[in-house]
Amino acid sequence: MSWLRRILRAGFVPFEAGLDKLVGPVWNPLNHLGALGFFFYWIVAVSGIYLYIFFDTGTTAAYLSVEYMTHQQWYAAGVMRSLHRYASDALVLFMVIHMAREFSLDRYRSARWFTWVTGVPIIWLVFAAGITGYWMVWDKLAHYVALVTSQWFDWLPIFSESIARNFINPDFIDNRFFTLLVFMHVILPLILLAVLWIHLQRVSRPQINPPRGLAIATFVMFVALSLVQPAMSQGPANLAEVPGTLKLDWFYLAFYPLFDIWSPGAIWGVAGVLTLLIVALPFMPPMKRLATAVVDLDNCNGCTRCVDDCPFAAITMVPRSDGKPYEREAVVNDKLCLSCGICAGACPTATPYRARSRKLVSGIELPGIPIAGLRDRIEALSEKLDGQNRVIVIGCDHGAKADTVSSTSVATVSLPCIGMLPPTFVDYILSRGLAEGVVLSGCTEGECYYRFGIEWTEARLAGERNPKLRTAVPRERIAKVWVGPGGNRALATAVRDFQAGLTPLPASKPATEGKPPPPPRKYEKAPDEAALEEKAGGDA
Amino acid sequence: MRKVRQMAALLVVLALFGVMLGYFTYRPSYTHFPDDKALIKISFITGGQRVGKCIRRTRAQLAKLPPHKRKVLICPRERYPIHLEVLVDGQPRNQATVRPAGLSSDGSSKFYRGLVVTPGRHVIVARLIDSGRTAGYDFETRKEIALTPRQHFIIDFQRDRGGFIFR
Numbered sequence: 001m002s003w004l005r006r007i008l009r010a011g012f013v014p015f016e017a018g019l020d021k022l023v024g025p026v027w028n029p030l031n032h033l034g035a036l037g038f039f040f041y042w043i044v045a046v047s048g049i050y051l052y053i054f055f056d057t058g059t060t061a062a063y064l065s066v067e068y069m070t071h072q073q074w075y076a077a078g079v080m081r082s083l084h085r086y087a088s089d090a091l092v093l094f095m096v097i098h099m100a101r102e103f104s105l106d107r108y109r110s111a112r113w114f115t116w117v118t119g120v121p122i123i124w125l126v127f128a129a130g131i132t133g134y135w136m137v138w139d140k141l142a143h144y145v146a147l148v149t150s151q152w153f154d155w156l157p158i159f160s161e162s163i164a165r166n167f168i169n170p171d172f173i174d175n176r177f178f179t180l181l182v183f184m185h186v187i188l189p190l191i192l193l194a195v196l197w198i199h200l201q202r203v204s205r206p207q208i209n210p211p212r213g214l215a216i217a218t219f220v221m222f223v224a225l226s227l228v229q230p231a232m233s234q235g236p237a238n239l240a241e242v243p244g245t246l247k248l249d250w251f252y253l254a255f256y257p258l259f260d261i262w263s264p265g266a267i268w269g270v271a272g273v274l275t276l277l278i279v280a281l282p283f284m285p286p287m288k289r290l291a292t293a294v295v296d297l298d299n300c301n302g303c304t305r306c307v308d309d310c311p312f313a314a315i316t317m318v319p320r321s322d323g324k325p326y327e328r329e330a331v332v333n334d335k336l337c338l339s340c341g342i343c344a345g346a347c348p349t350a351t352p353y354r355a356r357s358r359k360l361v362s363g364i365e366l367p368g369i370p371i372a373g374l375r376d377r378i379e380a381l382s383e384k385l386d387g388q389n390r391v392i393v394i395g396c397d398h399g400a401k402a403d404t405v406s407s408t409s410v411a412t413v414s415l416p417c418i419g420m421l422p423p424t425f426v427d428y429i430l431s432r433g434l435a436e437g438v439v440l441s442g443c444t445e446g447e448c449y450y451r452f453g454i455e456w457t458e459a460r461l462a463g464e465r466n467p468k469l470r471t472a473v474p475r476e477r478i479a480k481v482w483v484g485p486g487g488n489r490a491l492a493t494a495v496r497d498f499q500a501g502l503t504p505l506p507a508s509k510p511a512t513e514g515k516p517p518p519p520p521r522k523y524e525k526a527p528d529e530a531a532l533e534e535k536a537g538g539d540a
Numbered sequence: 541m542r543k544v545r546q547m548a549a550l551l552v553v554l555a556l557f558g559v560m561l562g563y564f565t566y567r568p569s570y571t572h573f574p575d576d577k578a579l580i581k582i583s584f585i586t587g588g589q590r591v592g593k594c595i596r597r598t599r600a601q602l603a604k605l606p607p608h609k610r611k612v613l614i615c616p617r618e619r620y621p622i623h624l625e626v627l628v629d630g631q632p633r634n635q636a637t638v639r640p641a642g643l644s645s646d647g648s649s650k651f652y653r654g655l656v657v658t659p660g661r662h663v664i665v666a667r668l669i670d671s672g673r674t675a676g677y678d679f680e681t682r683k684e685i686a687l688t689p690r691q692h693f694i695i696d697f698q699r700d701r702g703g704f705i706f707r
Contacts, residue, residue: 144572221555228562231565241691246569246572
């Protein structure tokens with residue numbers, strides 16, 4: 001499936017980059033597809049409640065009541081009808097794009113399978129809710145939709161009577177049918193809401209509201225469209241006539257023309273196979289998983305920072321089991337953990353300043369990329385650096401490739417997510433004179449592969465979120481480059497520009513030609529180190 | 541200033557999106573059924589006659605049975621399939637035999653077929669066999685009809701109303 005992901009990704013990248021440039025990452029609709037879907041759902045729900053007040057059930061009353069809303073009360077119910085329709089259409093479109101994009105970004109496998117699979121019934125429910133809505137208008141399009149849909153369901157060997165028979169003669173249909181339709185059109189969106197809730201169960205801090213500016217702009221667009229092109233009926237349904245030429249809503253009914261070509265059984269087959277295929281995608285093949293995060297109780301003081309920062313609700317706090325004088329301890333659910341390492345970045349004990357006399361192990365970390373190993377690697381890389389403006393680039397595996405900017409004066413380290421980097425490492429690099437500057441690189445802003453890597457990193461550096469970067473650390477020696485996987489060139493440019501503006505560290509001796517870089521200074525404890533050691537049971 | 545520029549750009553992007561949304565919500569139009577044709581729809585559900593005859597139990601036989609099983613008339617469940625023929629202007633346009641539904645073949649036979657014809661006058665003949673007979677028909681109706689463009693003409697069947705009903 002990687003070839004398909006690559007093709008889709010190639011299609012998305014120019015749009016994402018273009019929109020990021022035009023409207024900025026915060027208002028880029030592609031960065032908020034799920035949240036916008038929710039927003040559209042609420043527009044549909046609120047407008048639907050208003051329309052329900054004026055809707056009459058009955059073979060002639062239904063159409064007449066909709067006509068009344070459209071023409072006599074065009075300024076309120078008419079606009080509501082249009083909003084109902086256009087927000088529904090946008091919901092379908094955004095749902096499909098959301099699914100395709102998550103697939104292209106490979107954000108559907110591993111522990112994310114649950115969110116992906118629970119999205120499949122959402123597709124069916126959105127279409128079912130929308131299509132029953134078309135029936136309610138009881139115009140020519142409704143007649144067509146009723147005929148085709150019922151013929152499709154009649155193929156299933158579960159109905160003793162033909163449903164389609166109700167729609168071929170005016171004598172065969174009665175007013176109770178519309179009562180059933182109203183019930184369906186209300187209950188299906190409610191079920192949809194319940195499934196949406198399940199869909200988000202394994203997502204920590206799900207974004208269900210788009211940024212205010214984007215929401216307002218989108219709503220204005222819907223209102224403008226409703227006024228310019230109000231939703232209209234297509235003449236009353238006449239069951240004595242076969243529906244002829246129709247204005248189809250291609251968002252909901254794009255596959256309806258297939259019923260004129262294929263048999264209902266064939267379409268059930270295609271729909272069934274497609275559904276099963278989408279369900280099976282996370283396991284075709286399953287993602288190779290890194291070892292999941294591990295809690296080291298000797299270093300865990302139950303501070304809950306890892307729980308707060310985990311984007312996938314994979315960590316919980318439970319009563320202490322080792323007799324240490326703390327109330328709780330962190331526990332990782334391997335099934336939910338995506339091995340992003342953000343928890344290690346949040347852990348107060350994951351600091352390179354810790355004493356060398358004991359093995360550096362943080363309260364929580366990835367076994368494959370231990371904090372001690374990261375410290376050793378950065379120190380080793382620093383020793384090989386040469387030049388006046390040495391830079392250490394710490395990148396993420398899902399952003400621009402950090403190693404593409406390696407040189408004699410630029411060392412690179414790549415982590416699963418930039419959120420895995422405890423801010424004390426930046427402090428350590430600069431205060432120990434390991435480099436004159438640090439570049440942090442990751443996914444595109446607002447589009448972190450692990451959801452919160454960039455957001456948490458920014459907040460930690462700004463001193464707004466624990467663990468905070470000390471205020472004494474010179475911010476001008478830190479550069480952040482959020483350019484995503486297609487941004488190798490942008491990263492190279494940013495690193496070059498950053499290097500050009502760097503001055504030698506005042507506290508460290510810059511490496512001179514022909515001489516090796518100075519050895520690291522004697523390790524000191526950072527100001528809050530002693531307190532941390534106390535908190536972590538004297539071992540931190 | 542940057543925010544204002546970005547909001548202006550966002551409104552332009554959303555306007556383009558709105559144009560796309562407005563277009564595909566109604567366009568392009570689709571012709572499900574042409575204006576120069578009419579449709580004869582055969583639509584009914586009926587059960588064939590029972591394959592075996594019903595047996596009436598004697599009083600002596602009933603007395604031997606437990607009270608809750610004392611049913612006087614015992615009828616075999618299986619029904620004959622329904623054979624249907626429809627001729628339009630003397631030409632056979634539909635011939636079908638539909639088996640009764642159910643594992644014991646004791647349910648109804650369901651028909652839902654459409655015949656596309658040109659509008660105008662036509663002679664329709666509908667024939668049905670529900671008794672398994674090999675010669676002749678149990679029901680036969682002949683009617684001359686005039687169809688208008690896109691008319692939905694129904695051939696229904698209700699045994700208790702005498703057989704075929706043309707609507």
